[in-house]
Amino acid sequence: ADLRLSHQWSDQDVRHQVAQIVADRVAAADVDLTIRIFGSQSLFKAREQYRPLSRGQLDMTVLPLSYAGGQQPAFNLTLMPGLVKNHDHAARLSASPFMKTLEEKMAEDDVMVLVHGYLAGGFVGADKCITSPEDIAGLQTRAAGKSFEQMLAGAGASIASMSSSEIYNAMQTGVLDAANTSSSSFVSYRIYEQASCYTPAGDVALWFMYQPLLMNKSTFDGLSSDQQNALMTAAAEAEAFYLEEAKKQDASSTEVFRNAGVEIAEMTPEDFEKWRQLAQETSYAAFVAEVPDGQALLDMALAVE
Amino acid sequence: MDPLILGAIVAVTTILVLFSGVSVALGLLIVSAGFLIIFDGARSLELIPEILFGKLDNFALLSIPMFIIMGASIASTRAGADLYEALERWLTRVPGGLVISNLGACALFAAMSGSSPATCAAIGKMGIPEMRKRGYPDGVAAGSIAAGGTLGILIPPSVTMIVYGIATETSIGRLFLAGVIPGLLLVALFMAWSLYSTAKSGNTTLLTARSYSWTERFEILPRVIPFIVIIIGVLYAMYGGIATPSETAAVGALLCLLIAVIIYKLWKPVDLWMVLRDSTKESVMILFIIAAAGVFSYMLSSLFITQSIAAWIGTLDVNPWVLMLAVNIFLLIAGFFLPPVAVILMAAPILLPIITTAGFDPIWFAVILTINMEIGLISPPVGLNLYVINGIAPDISLKTILMGSLPFVACMVIAIVLLCFFPGLATWLPDAVMGPRL
Amino acid sequence: MAGQSSATAARTGNNLFLRAVAALSTLAGWCSAAMIVAAVGITCQMIFIRFVLNGSTFWQTEAVIYLAIGATLIGLPYVQRLRGHVNVDLVPLALPKSARFFMAIMTLSLSITMVGVILWYSYEHWHLAYERNWKSDTVWGVRLWIPYLALPVGFGLFLLQLVADLVAVLLKIDQPFGLEDT
Numbered sequence: 001a002d003l004r005l006s007h008q009w010s011d012q013d014v015r016h017q018v019a020q021i022v023a024d025r026v027a028a029a030d031v032d033l034t035i036r037i038f039g040s041q042s043l044f045k046a047r048e049q050y051r052p053l054s055r056g057q058l059d060m061t062v063l064p065l066s067y068a069g070g071q072q073p074a075f076n077l078t079l080m081p082g083l084v085k086n087h088d089h090a091a092r093l094s095a096s097p098f099m100k101t102l103e104e105k106m107a108e109d110d111v112m113v114l115v116h117g118y119l120a121g122g123f124v125g126a127d128k129c130i131t132s133p134e135d136i137a138g139l140q141t142r143a144a145g146k147s148f149e150q151m152l153a154g155a156g157a158s159i160a161s162m163s164s165s166e167i168y169n170a171m172q173t174g175v176l177d178a179a180n181t182s183s184s185s186f187v188s189y190r191i192y193e194q195a196s197c198y199t200p201a202g203d204v205a206l207w208f209m210y211q212p213l214l215m216n217k218s219t220f221d222g223l224s225s226d227q228q229n230a231l232m233t234a235a236a237e238a239e240a241f242y243l244e245e246a247k248k249q250d251a252s253s254t255e256v257f258r259n260a261g262v263e264i265a266e267m268t269p270e271d272f273e274k275w276r277q278l279a280q281e282t283s284y285a286a287f288v289a290e291v292p293d294g295q296a297l298l299d300m301a302l303a304v305e
Numbered sequence: 306m307d308p309l310i311l312g313a314i315v316a317v318t319t320i321l322v323l324f325s326g327v328s329v330a331l332g333l334l335i336v337s338a339g340f341l342i343i344f345d346g347a348r349s350l351e352l353i354p355e356i357l358f359g360k361l362d363n364f365a366l367l368s369i370p371m372f373i374i375m376g377a378s379i380a381s382t383r384a385g386a387d388l389y390e391a392l393e394r395w396l397t398r399v400p401g402g403l404v405i406s407n408l409g410a411c412a413l414f415a416a417m418s419g420s421s422p423a424t425c426a427a428i429g430k431m432g433i434p435e436m437r438k439r440g441y442p443d444g445v446a447a448g449s450i451a452a453g454g455t456l457g458i459l460i461p462p463s464v465t466m467i468v469y470g471i472a473t474e475t476s477i478g479r480l481f482l483a484g485v486i487p488g489l490l491l492v493a494l495f496m497a498w499s500l501y502s503t504a505k506s507g508n509t510t511l512l513t514a515r516s517y518s519w520t521e522r523f524e525i526l527p528r529v530i531p532f533i534v535i536i537i538g539v540l541y542a543m544y545g546g547i548a549t550p551s552e553t554a555a556v557g558a559l560l561c562l563l564i565a566v567i568i569y570k571l572w573k574p575v576d577l578w579m580v581l582r583d584s585t586k587e588s589v590m591i592l593f594i595i596a597a598a599g600v601f602s603y604m605l606s607s608l609f610i611t612q613s614i615a616a617w618i619g620t621l622d623v624n625p626w627v628l629m630l631a632v633n634i635f636l637l638i639a640g641f642f643l644p645p646v647a648v649i650l651m652a653a654p655i656l657l658p659i660i661t662t663a664g665f666d667p668i669w670f671a672v673i674l675t676i677n678m679e680i681g682l683i684s685p686p687v688g689l690n691l692y693v694i695n696g697i698a699p700d701i702s703l704k705t706i707l708m709g710s711l712p713f714v715a716c717m718v719i720a721i722v723l724l725c726f727f728p729g730l731a732t733w734l735p736d737a738v739m740g741p742r743l
Numbered sequence: 744m745a746g747q748s749s750a751t752a753a754r755t756g757n758n759l760f761l762r763a764v765a766a767l768s769t770l771a772g773w774c775s776a777a778m779i780v781a782a783v784g785i786t787c788q789m790i791f792i793r794f795v796l797n798g799s800t801f802w803q804t805e806a807v808i809y810l811a812i813g814a815t816l817i818g819l820p821y822v823q824r825l826r827g828h829v830n831v832d833l834v835p836l837a838l839p840k841s842a843r844f845f846m847a848i849m850t851l852s853l854s855i856t857m858v859g860v861i862l863w864y865s866y867e868h869w870h871l872a873y874e875r876n877w878k879s880d881t882v883w884g885v886r887l888w889i890p891y892l893a894l895p896v897g898f899g900l901f902l903l904q905l906v907a908d909l910v911a912v913l914l915k916i917d918q919p920f921g922l923e924d925t
């Protein structure tokens with residue numbers, strides 16, 4: 001059988017490599033299963049992948065799950081400030097009852113997870129360092145994700161919405177004073193050429209985004225047990241790789257920024273607590289108000305040690 | 306089936322369907338739907354509305370109607386005539402002043418409009434009758450405006466550059482800047498040819514323009530200053546950190562509408578509606594082609610044709626310049642028949658990997674591609690600008706317009722050759738203004 | 744004359760159906776133009792808020808995009824009525840009159856089928872978004888059935904205008920491809 005996998009990234013990106021490992025291992029297993037990867041949005045645009053996936057028009061995708069937050073509001077918890085503390089915590093979250101509940105919601109859309117994975121990110125400032133909520137007040141800021149926009153607006157920032165590919169120009173021309181996105185996007189869009197200070201994900205980090213490799217459930221169920229086994233074995237290997245690489249991304253992005261002469265700032269645990277306090281009043285509150293079983297889901301996530 | 310053979314079948318089918326006279330956008334949809342039904346199953350048709358909507362779901366596309374409104378609102382006034390008249394009064398010592406002034410006005414107007422037919426209409430309405438009245442040969446009068454009008458898509462802003470930028474993920478700001486120097490180069494070549502052919506026609510009195518007093522020169526300035534202000538203002542907003550190109554377009558559109566209403570007294574609702582109607586018509590036509598081409602490229606990608614062609618080209622061991630020649634011939638032929646936006650959208654996903662693998666610069670290539678599209682606009686069988694001129698001056702035969710335009714096509718070919726030898730003509734300005742490439 | 748026939752609207756004669764459809768398409772054209780103007784206004788407002796007031800501009804980009812999509816889709820029937828959708832009419836021009844007539848009927852029927860299929864799936868797409876109350880994944884969180892409504896409405900009116908064009912050709916009220924006899 002032929003499966004189609006779509007994603008939005010270039011073929012150097014870690015998320016492409018995750019997909020490639022699965023495709024290679026499955027091919028090596030020789031179970032009459034090929035996975036054809038369509039990268040760089042060459043088949044579907046980034047935010048248009050979830051619906052074809054859930055209807056079986058697309059077999060697999062590597063997708064930030066919060067992109068589908070408009071269809072399943074619960075998915076917004078996969079990009080919530082301060083919910084994940086570091087990569088090991090993220091891995092525990094992926095194996096928790098909280099994630100099981102989210103997977104049940106995915107199953108409603110005929111979608112299942114093959115590879116779990118979180119990537120972290122940080123902040124850049126055009127003129128100063130962003131570590132605590134006071135730093136961002138009054139700045140034109142681009143935030144990655146709805147809940148971050150809510151939190152940063154709560155801190156007094158002015159929110160300008162644009163895609164991560166526009167950050168470079170917007171900072172260069174002075175439209176933006178600060179931005180928040182993933183470590184790998186900061187590097188691939190060469191934001192270090194425009195920033196004066198970088199606050200990477202370190203021992204504590206605010207910004208974690210769940211970006212799993214998903215598959216259409218009916219398509220998976222329709223495969224032979226050999227094929228299913230090959231997929232699951234490949235997925236397990238890819239997941240271990242994904243976790244290791246995710247940790248490396250933060251360190252290597254810091255290195256790139258430092259080499260470019262950008263000041264590196266660190267978020268202290270006290271800063272982190274201030275942000276989390278703010279998030280509770282803004283994005284957490286908005287989430288609970290919007291989602292019927294929101295409080296229960298949030299409690300499940302917060303219960304993960 | 307081998308994707309390459311499939312690709313050839315798709316190409317032939319597309320040509321046949323488009324030649325049936327069906328509209329380009331619907332033709333692309335029909336071809337895509339046909340192949341999707343055969344190879345992906347009828348169920349894949351349910352994706353079409355999402356893809357159409359998704360292709361249009363892009364903030365940068367908004368600048369297309371805006372830059373069209375900029376041109377259309379000014380074109381509906383006598384601003385075009387003012388522009389070339391002012392130029393003529395000031396360029397009075399330049400031989401062949403009137404045709405030079407008309408070409409200069411085309412270039413200036415192109416800096417306010419993103420589309421070519423609008424540029425053509427705006428300057429030609431007054432410019433062609435005036436040139437003929439003063440004895441310029443019909444071919445020169447019509448050909449210079451038809452060709453000058455094509456600058457609309459080379460000198461920024463440019464609708465086709467926006468579409469190329471989106472299709473290839475290239476910075477629209479850089480693409481705009483890349484068009485400036487080649488645009489000026491073309492203006493110079495056009496002027497040189499116009500002078501030469503006017504001289505050759507034997508009517509040398511045309512080359513000595515009438516003289517103007519300083520009063521006459523200064524009294525026309527107030528009518529031109531607003532446009533200079535708009536052009537500089539838009540450029541400043543775009544490169545000075547006020548706004549992105551798309552946002553700038555909205556400010557430009559608003560300014561041009563205000564100038565048309567306040568300075569040119571375009572306040573009758575009927576006149577305003579004409580501006581909006583023409584802009585809406587052109588924008589919707591272009592945007593629908595963009596959406597339909599999105600479905601077409603989904604089909605090509607889904608059938609693995611795009612990827613296979615790119616891989617196949619990668620294995621070819623040909624001289625890059627031979628490749629470039631082939632690409633140019635392909636673009637030229639496509640441009641003969643299809644509107645620029647359709648060519649760019651259908652060709653860019655396939656051509657871009659070829660171009661970059663062969664070591665060519667995508668920004669430079671955008672300029673080459675645009676000049677090819679300009680040739681298409683003034684060449685048969687489907688030359689939009691030729692028909693605009695035919696509408697303005699119905700008593701000049703299509704054949705005369707065509708023959709008058711041909712030398713300008715030669716100028717464009719020369720420009721392409723010059724750009725091949727001196728790529729810096731396109732790449733120097735964007736790099737100088739926006740810093741070295743990402 | 745080939746190419747984009749310059750602004751000669753499709754003829755309606757005294758046929759009531761054709762005139763009604765023409766009126767609908769014109770109304771759609773007004774809506775489309777109004778949406779483009781609104782998009783210009785909102786974009787300018789956004790720049791003002793951001794640069795003069797240094798305020799938040801979280802909804803404007805999205806609103807403007809939906810307006811532009813709406814303008815395109817709702818504008819389809821009007822542009823069809825104005826014969827503004829470019830085509831390559833070399834072959835129809837070269838054909839004798841009777842063959843041109845059948846060619847026009849064939850291309851119009853194909854177009855009608857295509858737009859009919861898109862209309863059907865547009866309705867389904869819109870209905871799903873409405874039924875499940877999908878929202879955009881932004882702070883603004885627009886209920887998506889509102890912008891998606893432009894799909895069935897736009898293609899529905901487009902279909903009507905195409906059918907009217909076919910009727911006009913069949914009843915000899917309008918020329919095939921709008922090409923005048925020369």
Ligand code: NA
Nearest residue numbers: 415418457462
């Ligand atoms: Na222009």
Ligand code: NA
Nearest residue numbers: 641681684687
């Ligand atoms: Na042509």
